[in-house]
Amino acid sequence: MSTDDKPRLLLHVCCAPCAGACLERLRSDYQVTLFFYNPNIHPVAEYRARAEEVRRWAAQEGVTLIIPDYDAPRWFELVKGHETDPEKGPRCAICFRMRLTETARVAVEGAFELFATTLTISPHKVTNMVFRAGQAAAKEHGIKFLAQDFKKQGGFQRSLEISRQYGFYRQDYCGCIFSRREAEQRRRAKEKGPR
Ligand code: SF4
Numbered sequence: 001m002s003t004d005d006k007p008r009l010l011l012h013v014c015c016a017p018c019a020g021a022c023l024e025r026l027r028s029d030y031q032v033t034l035f036f037y038n039p040n041i042h043p044v045a046e047y048r049a050r051a052e053e054v055r056r057w058a059a060q061e062g063v064t065l066i067i068p069d070y071d072a073p074r075w076f077e078l079v080k081g082h083e084t085d086p087e088k089g090p091r092c093a094i095c096f097r098m099r100l101t102e103t104a105r106v107a108v109e110g111a112f113e114l115f116a117t118t119l120t121i122s123p124h125k126v127t128n129m130v131f132r133a134g135q136a137a138a139k140e141h142g143i144k145f146l147a148q149d150f151k152k153q154g155g156f157q158r159s160l161e162i163s164r165q166y167g168f169y170r171q172d173y174c175g176c177i178f179s180r181r182e183a184e185q186r187r188r189a190k191e192k193g194p195r
Contacts, residue, residue, distance in 0.1 A: 006031045010107040012117040016053040020162030022118045022150045034065040037102050039075040040095050042177040053169050096133035104141040114144040121150035
């Protein structure tokens, strides 16, 4: 299949470490364009660090990358009332839905055949929650969602190898201010050790 015959896929990318193995897997079957839409990431310096790492890697790989505006106020508006939800709870479902709905909208606008997300490569995320968000976004915008669990068949291990190979910056929290606080609490508890 020549590159032109392959279906065009818009891949939502959460960060460079998660994206490497997903792109590797998709490239043989699809013409992939990357879409870095993550207004959940806090603070803005962290957002910029992750966006720049994706930009650097996409340039090296020769893949088109779209980075829309950083719409953090809208993200905070949507998750209002869910500030104390634990990670993997309802706040994450809203966060996934927001990011994948925008991906679906942009995919339709850009005449892509389908969209997918790198979010399923992380063992810290609930795959079915990501799939539900993707399928709902696909239905809303009338486009196909590729529900692929990228962590399977050694996908997560491969993402670690690619991260080492590229020397990617690796964050230690999911992205939002609330997950950052949880990570800090975990770090402090570890430093204190058992009483
Ligand atoms: S923990 Fe991660 S997925 Fe959940 S709301 Fe925060 S940034 Fe989004």
